[in-house]
Amino acid sequence: MKLRHFCGMVIMLAQLCVAPLVQAAPFTFTFSTLPAAGAISGSPGTQVGWGYQLVNTDSSNWFVPTQLSVSSFSIGIPDASVFDFPMLAPGATVSQAFDLLAHTGLYAVEILPFALPSMSDSGNFTLQGAWWSGDPLAGGTFLQLSDAVLTPYSLEVAGVAALPLPGSLPLLTAALLVWGVQRRAQKFLQRGSRTG
Numbered sequence: 582m583k584l585r586h587f588c589g590m591v592i593m594l595a596q597l598c599v600a601p602l603v604q605a606a607p608f609t610f611t612f613s614t615l616p617a618a619g620a621i622s623g624s625p626g627t628q629v630g631w632g633y634q635l636v637n638t639d640s641s642n643w644f645v646p647t648q649l650s651v652s653s654f655s656i657g658i659p660d661a662s663v664f665d666f667p668m669l670a671p672g673a674t675v676s677q678a679f680d681l682l683a684h685t686g687l688y689a690v691e692i693l694p695f696a697l698p699s700m701s702d703s704g705n706f707t708l709q710g711a712w713w714s715g716d717p718l719a720g721g722t723f724l725q726l727s728d729a730v731l732t733p734y735s736l737e738v739a740g741v742a743a744l745p746l747p748g749s750l751p752l753l754t755a756a757l758l759v760w761g762v763q764r765r766a767q768k769f770l771q772r773g774s775r776t777g
């Protein structure tokens with residue numbers, strides 16, 4: 582019986598010592614914005630956005646993005662609905678440019694109409710996901726959650742062109758001219774009635 586306990590202890594110690602060596606390398610993916618530096622600009626009142634590139638660097642497991650977050654925006658209204666959360670097979674790459682009309686890309690922002698030229702925002706997009714042993718829609722097994730990956734962004738309000746004159750300015754000018762002529766005519770008539 583003592584021999585049996587001794588053998589059990591030896592096996593348990595061997596498992597504890599070998600376990601850290603057997604652990605798999607961490608699953609990794611890369612995440613970047615398009616344009617590559619993450620720097621975009623736009624005029625007040627317009628909608629601009631970023632595209633993305635995702636690369637599953639793992640050779641045997643699937644990556645599925647599950648959460649996209651971003652630092653706050655002070656000069657615009659954010660819209661995360663353009664991101665399509667693609668599933669990436671082992672070694673796959675997905676690139677998607679921002680397209681306002683097709684509603685594709687990573688993230689969109691409508692720059693506030695009262696934002697002033699050279700105002701800017703900067704921060705990070707954060708993407709997290711899940712790792713699967715196979716295609717999640719075809720019987721793959723969930724393995725673990727991914728680490729968060731950050732990529733920087735910056736948004737700057739572009740200079741505004743000279744504002745065109747409103748269409749009511751000629752009408753205002755004509756009204757002031759008529760008012761001035763009428764006023765002079767009144768003064769002329771008042772002088773005539775005093776002398777007569």
